[in-house]
Amino acid sequence: MRNGIFWLIDEKLLCFKDGTFNHKRSWLELPNKITGGLPYNYYPRGRVEIKREKAVIYMNRHIYTEQVIIEIKREFELHTVEVVIKIDGSKHYRCCLDDGWNHYN
Numbered sequence: 001m002r003n004g005i006f007w008l009i010d011e012k013l014l015c016f017k018d019g020t021f022n023h024k025r026s027w028l029e030l031p032n033k034i035t036g037g038l039p040y041n042y043y044p045r046g047r048v049e050i051k052r053e054k055a056v057i058y059m060n061r062h063i064y065t066e067q068v069i070i071e072i073k074r075e076f077e078l079h080t081v082e083v084v085i086k087i088d089g090s091k092h093y094r095c096c097l098d099d100g101w102n103h104y105n
Contacts (some may be wrong), residue, residue, distance in 0.1 A: 001055060002076045007045040008063045009034070015075045021047055044095045046088070048076045053083050058088045062097040 004017035005026060014034070016026050027040030046059030055078045057069070063085055073083060 001050050001053075001078060001081050003048055004076060005045065005047045005052050006072065006075070006095045007043045008068060009043050011076060013068070013071050017076060021049075024046075027065070041094065042096045044097060045093060046072075048072065048078070050081075053081060055083045056086060057083060058093070060093045060095055061087045061089060064096065 002017045003021070004015055004019065005023055006013055006015045006019055007023075008014075020026055023045055024040045027035060037070075044060035044063040046057060046063070047054045049058070055076070057072055059068075059072075064085070069085065073079065
């Protein structure tokens, strides 16, 4: 079981495990070829927290799919633990899909 943060970028999971829960700080450390010069809150994102032998996945509603959950469980080694999904609709997890600045359109 591992804590961490993640983004879904072009349908691929980008994960930071066992480190900071600070998306903004972690994003600033990435090369431009990954970020594309976009802000940290452009892509949908979330985090995994381990609490009392239970994993809680907080995530933007736009990436809540069975396939993404499977990938998160694999990446954060959540095979043998209860997993709770929390769709976080707060401003904290807003992204381009919430704010209308989607480069996919």
